[in-house]
Amino acid sequence: MGELILQVNHLSKKFGVNEVLRDIDFTVQKGDVISIIGASGSGKSTLLRCINLLESATSGEILYHGANVLRRGVSPAEYRAKVGMVFQSFNLFNNMSVLENCVVGQVKVLRRDRETARAHAMEYLERVGMAPFINARPRQISGGQKQRVAIARAMAMDPEVLLFDEPTSALDPEMVGEVLTVMRDLARSGMTMLVVTHEMAFARDVSSRVVYMNGGVICEQGTPEEVFANPQRQETRDFLARFRG
């Protein structure tokens, strides 16, 4: 097993009286590709957003290389620079070109000089096949292309972990493939990834571990073979059966 990067201990999250996450425990090691599956409203996205501090957890701790990032005094910005995130709705900066989207973070946050940042951004834009579109604005390209740019933008920051929040859910079916191909490629290159997804084929083929969430708790986790072929819990079986319908 690789080096321990993230450790989530007893994490809970309440929206008012609504308990969305209950006592979540899990770890992310270097090189892991973890798929988080489960029905809508089971807390998958909230968990991911808590890990990236976009939501503040109600209780529990998140250890990043052993240090709790929920402590007061820890700068969320510094931590987030190392934990990238790709959103369902892309969230590319509308006021910038494709290239500028991938450069701005490197220049402003990592203090790289503009030329280095450009070259670095181009490297990833090429890898996701968006190099010809560097002058386009986000509103001028398709959803699948936007998501590929968003992945390049996150990768250009050289994050240690990359979080994907349902990256293909907002895409037309014919665009899902291009984004999944990029993600497969990333996983193969050894990137540590945490993917909330409804793409069961992706979870099964690409991930090293699958986490099934239900009602705000981790119901079952294990290798894809364990979870897909031989689920232990009735809830998991019901969920998978519904999916294959």
Next chain:
Amino acid sequence: MNKFAQLGADIAKLWGKYGGAYVSGMRNTLVLALIGTLIGCLIGFICGILNTIPYTKNDHPVKIFVLRLVRVIIRIYVEVFRGTPMVLQAVFLYYGLPYFTDNAVRFTSIWLAAILVVSINTGAYMAESVRGGIISVDPGQTEGAMAIGMTHVQTMVNVILPQALRNIMPQIGNNFIINVKDTSVMFIIGFPEFFSAHRASVGASYLYFPSATVEMVGYLTMTLLASFLLRWMEKKMDGSSSYELVQTDQLVMTAGTYSYPDNRTPFDERNPEAVKSMLREELRRQAEQDEALRQGAVVELRRGGQAGDRKGER
């Protein structure tokens, strides 16, 4: 018809006598409106930005207190200056300062007084517009910026404010046009704007209607011009509606990494036919895989003694 001829003659007479006053009045009006709007926008942006600094319950109590205090102060400022007529604000400030300081402090320059009043008044309106402009930017933009490690200030400067500025451009234009017209109340403190030229000329000539005609045409010319200019600026800000595909990218060539890596991949932009067939192949392969998984899972479930009810569902 001879009424029109009369009007023409009167206007010519007015223009001959007071033309200089009208022209300099127009110039002063435009300069005052422009500077007032610009400083007003600055005030508005500062207020709007201060107003939207986020805080959570976990923040330091002092920070929360200060932020709340700032919000209250801005609220009071906005309500007072939005809720009273500018003509009164001018009188209030221009005569208020000497009154309270026994003439120790007073406005030495009528320009300073006029700009101050117009700026403060515009600022009160702009504060709300900017707040609205910032709120109207998709929250996803903030999340996207946060997720790559930007601080609140970096997010604001690089992502939110440029978009908010574009969103409130029509509001800024509105305010500018309103200021062109409403600076006419500044005659009350003796500022030599366009409308004061009317008051001066009719005081001597009694040609009320001809002078008003000159004023109407003058104001309309200024506002129409402003309208066109603003539209043009908005178009500029929107940028080109098309973009160039970079086929042989010099930037990448010089970086020494370009090797047409998309060749024969699904992202090959140069060979769309090959891409199509490849995508078809990929889709077919995935469908096969899914089918295989389904079969496999059914077999597994059967082995587990659950086959009966699963099958029933199907």
